[in-house]
Amino acid sequence: MKRIALFSTFLTILLASCGSLTTTKQKIKLYVFDCGNIDVSDISVFSPGHDKGQKKTLKNTCYLIDHPKGKLIWDTGLPDGLISKKNGLTNGVFHLTVKKTLEEQLRDVNVDPKTIDYIALSHFHFDHSGNTNLFENSRLLIQKEEFDAIYSKDAKKYHFDPQSYSKLSKENAIVLDGRYQVFGDDLVTIIKTVGHTPGHQSLMLRLEDEGNVVLSGDLYHFEKNRKHKRVPSFNYDKKTTKESMRQVDELLKKENATLWIQHDPVQYTKFKFSPKYYQ
Numbered sequence: 001m002k003r004i005a006l007f008s009t010f011l012t013i014l015l016a017s018c019g020s021l022t023t024t025k026q027k028i029k030l031y032v033f034d035c036g037n038i039d040v041s042d043i044s045v046f047s048p049g050h051d052k053g054q055k056k057t058l059k060n061t062c063y064l065i066d067h068p069k070g071k072l073i074w075d076t077g078l079p080d081g082l083i084s085k086k087n088g089l090t091n092g093v094f095h096l097t098v099k100k101t102l103e104e105q106l107r108d109v110n111v112d113p114k115t116i117d118y119i120a121l122s123h124f125h126f127d128h129s130g131n132t133n134l135f136e137n138s139r140l141l142i143q144k145e146e147f148d149a150i151y152s153k154d155a156k157k158y159h160f161d162p163q164s165y166s167k168l169s170k171e172n173a174i175v176l177d178g179r180y181q182v183f184g185d186d187l188v189t190i191i192k193t194v195g196h197t198p199g200h201q202s203l204m205l206r207l208e209d210e211g212n213v214v215l216s217g218d219l220y221h222f223e224k225n226r227k228h229k230r231v232p233s234f235n236y237d238k239k240t241t242k243e244s245m246r247q248v249d250e251l252l253k254k255e256n257a258t259l260w261i262q263h264d265p266v267q268y269t270k271f272k273f274s275p276k277y278y279q
């Protein structure tokens with residue numbers, strides 16, 4: 001009898017400790033923000049030789065990842081300053097508008113941009129780097145090739161605008177070479193997906209309810225281009241872009257992950273936007 005009682009006490013302790021393990025399991029929250037609209041008057045720039053003269057409205061999304069160990073902002077969108085231009089701004093084939101600033105969307109969920117631990121951009125094109133200077137206190141997570149390009153005297157040649165990230169601390173940056181687990185576990189992982197720019201990167205998230213998600217950056221701009229594996233005319237390197245597309249396909253399969261295309265207008269209609277969040 002005594003032995004049975006002892007055994008059952010042991011079992012109770014074991015089950016209780018298992019229970020506490022489950023409740024302390026790390027979880028992340030993912031907020032999606034609307035970071036502007038991009039009307040394109042000729043989408044063949046994204047698919048050379050196809051869709052000449054066709055129009056499309058691309059969306060622009062930014063993300064906040066809230067991990068128990070800190071916060072990461074992923075992409076910063078079109079400049080908030082555009083909100084003052086009622087009719088938007090035309091830049092070549094692109095017409096840009098902002099309806100609500102990123103700063104305001106962050107404040108709506110009680111987040112002060114100055115308190116965000118990390119900033120990572122998929123790449124430094126103007127529609128992803130527009131509000132980077134809001135995050136001057138955050139540590140930059142960046143692939144070495146992108147770091148060298150944004151701080152080179154030829155930054156503009158890569159279509160980067162040094163003014164848009166002038167307040168970032170270069171000295172404080174964490175310069176990466178490939179995969180990087182932002183919070184030291186496998187919940188938030190930066191993946192190197194070069195080609196669109198010299199050091200383009202994507203972000204893999206393990207969400208408890210939503211499952212595994214990969215944020216595309218500009219690996220693709222919309223679903224049709226993904227389907228046909230088309231490489232925009234302004235990409236830095238076509239061959240490495242194709243290789244990154246192949247690697248991400250493999251990753252999505254291996255991890256049973258969904259690719260969220262940050263500019264895709266159809267996916268946009270299904271997103272749950274902040275203050276709601278995914279977890």
Ligand SMILES: [Zn+2]
Binds near residue numbers: 123125196218
């Ligand atoms: Zn881009």
